[in-house]
Amino acid sequence: MEIEDEKNNEKQPYRLDEQVGYLLRLASQRHSTIFLQQISENLTPTQFSTLIRISEFGDLSQNHLGRLASMDVATIKGVVDRLKAKELIQSSADKGDKRRSLISLSAKGRELIDTLKEDGARISENTLAPLRNSERKTLINLLLKIS
Numbered sequence: 601m602e603i604e605d606e607k608n609n610e611k612q613p614y615r616l617d618e619q620v621g622y623l624l625r626l627a628s629q630r631h632s633t634i635f636l637q638q639i640s641e642n643l644t645p646t647q648f649s650t651l652i653r654i655s656e657f658g659d660l661s662q663n664h665l666g667r668l669a670s671m672d673v674a675t676i677k678g679v680v681d682r683l684k685a686k687e688l689i690q691s692s693a694d695k696g697d698k699r700r701s702l703i704s705l706s707a708k709g710r711e712l713i714d715t716l717k718e719d720g721a722r723i724s725e726n727t728l729a730p731l732r733n734s735e736r737k738t739l740i741n742l743l744l745k746i747s
Contacts, residue, residue, distance in 0.1 A: 630727065631723075631727045632645065634723055634726050634727050635648075635723050638719060638722060638723050638726065639716075639719050639723070640712075640715050640716070640719050641712060641715075641716070643716075644679075646669070646671060646675065646679050647679055647682060647683055648716060648719075648720070649669045649670075650665065650669050650671075650676070650679050650680070650683060650689075651683065651688060651689070651705070651709060651712070651713065651716060652713075652716065652717070652720065653665060653668045653669045654689065654703060654704060654705050654709070655705060655710075655713045655717075658704070659692075659702040659703065659704045660702060660703050660704075661694070661700050661701070661702060661703070662676060662677065662680055662691075662701070662703055663676075665680070665703055680703060683709075687706055687708050687709075688705070688706055688708055688709035688712065689703055689704065689705055689706055689709055690703075690704055690705075690706045691703050691704075692704065
């Protein structure tokens with residue numbers, strides 16, 4: 601397969617090193633390594649995202665939490681179960697709908713959230729370290745556009 605070069609309308613050979621999926625995977629792997637080295641608690645990125653979303657939105661149904669954290673039903677259930685086991689979140693009956701439970705941060709989770717936000721900012725900073733400020737803004741805007 602050849603790719604058309606917009607500058608001179610010539611066909612260019614397919615090169616893996618220039619493909620968006622491959623480059624996104626490499627960037628993701630680099631970010632994951634930084635995350636695992638620098639997160640204060642023993643958390644996965646999905647657990648981290650879940651805790652941050654709860655801190656941002658307050659009490660949430662598991663289904664809504666999954667949508668906000670971009671996880672399917674099975675994934676968010678596993679994440680919630682593991683965070684409950686770590687005593688970072690809790691569930692309680694929804695006063696408006698007894699069939700539904702609401703997920704919230706536990707006292708331990710609330711104590712941890714500021715540290716996690718600081719970790720997240722530092723991890724993002726280190727992930728983006730090779731880029732100039734203007735490039736960082738451009739990258740974030742482009743990722744938002746394709747997400």
